[in-house]
Amino acid sequence: MHIPDGFLSIPVSASAWGITTVYALFAHRKMKEMVVKSMESIPLIACTASFIFAAQMLNFPVLGGTSGHFLGATLATILFGPFIAFLVLSIVLAIQCLFFADGGLLALGANIIIMGVVAPLVASVVLNGLKTIISERWSVLVASWASVVCASLACSLLLSLSGTIAFAIVTPAMLLVHALIGIGEALITAAAVFYLQKTAVWEELKGVEA
Amino acid sequence: MKTNKKSIVLYLGLALFLAAVVAPFASSFPDGLEWVAEAKGFLAKAEVLQIWEHSPMPDYDLRGGHAFGTSISGIVGTILVFVATFVFSRMLSKRRLK
Incomplete structure (x- = not known):
């Protein structure tokens, strides 16, 4: 479930749409x-956008009675960078x-900020920051996990x-x-990346970045 | 450098397979946000606005439910996302860089 209408106040929803628009112009x-x-x-x-849409439908159970699903922000960031990841997540x-x-429609701006702006930027910063410190495998895992956790913090x-719930109450639970859920995100992202590395797709993408 | 057609077909095929065949078996437990909203008592604030009433496939199912509702929604959504992203990216690439 993404943020439905009603969870956010009108000023917060409207500001989120404003920030999303400015970011879109920048990106x-x-x-x-x-x-x-x-x-x-x-x-x-x-x-990749289609794959992310489909994979987001696949809720996997986490701790008793709760589920989570793939986000895909880190995967898109690894493949195409944070700005194309923004485009892909916004369309999805x-x-x-x-x-x-x-x-929600009013909440769409906020959902885009959380999953299309914050998550890819966090993934990008973590991937770049860890590049020289730990192996690529580990940096993919850490970036995926961090992107989901930071997105939940932004939410x-x-x-x-919005005054819906006190920060101190909602944050620890989120x-x-x-x-x-971030552990699932990390495993799925790593599996997708290491699968793609074995295919011709990877060579093409690396050609793009070079 | 040209895109390998076979890998495109495989990639899109994987997405369609996940949406059509795997999605009906996904967990129906409330997800992270829904669970927190329920536990912290603000789930009822979710408004069912007109967007839901006019949605063609609310909650990834056909209106009124259908045996293959999830699979059909999944296939439709996967194709919609592919077409929208493709068309939008092409539009972006066609316009000249200033």
């Missing part, structure tokens, strides 16, 4: 540079909202700014459950 040039440089990567970007979230009533912040 626009970077996204364009990426797709212009490598027109060939467009089908791969679209496939918009379609989930408009066609499947998953996440807690928006909920408390962090606890998402620390567990």
Whole structure:
């Protein structure tokens, strides 16, 4: 479940839409540079978006009576960088909202900030920061986990700014459950990355970045 | 450098397989946010706005439920996301860099 309408106050929802719009304008040039440089990567970007949509439907059980699902922000960031990840997650979230009533329309801006801005940027910072310190395998695992946990922290912040629930009450619960969901995120992301590394897709992507 | 058609078909095929075949077996336990909202007593604040009433496939099922509702929703969504991302990226790439 993404944030439904009603969880966030109108000022918070509206500000979130505003921030999302400004970020989209900022990311626009970077996204364009990426797709212009490598027109060939467009089908791969679209496939990755489809894969993320499908994988987000697969809730796996975590601690008694709760479930979690894949987010995909780190996977998209590893493959295409944080700005294309923003594009991919925004499209997935918009379609989930408009066609499947998953996440509110007013809350869509907030959902995009949490999962399309915060999660990919955290993944990007962690991946770059750990690049020279630990092996690639471990940095993928840590970045995936951190992206989910930080996204849940951002969600807690928006909920408390809305006056829905006190920050001190909601945050420990959100962090606890998402620390567990983050383990699933890390395993799925690592499996996807190491599978792709064995295919021709990887060579093409590395060609794109170079 | 050209994109390997076979890997594209495999990649999209995997997404469709997950949405159509695996998704109906996904856990139906409340997810992280829903669980926290229930435990902390603010789940009832979720408003069912018009977006839900007009949604073609609310909660990844056909209206009124259907034996293959989840699979059908999954296939439709996977294709929609593919087309939307493809078209949007193409539009981005067509416009000249200033």
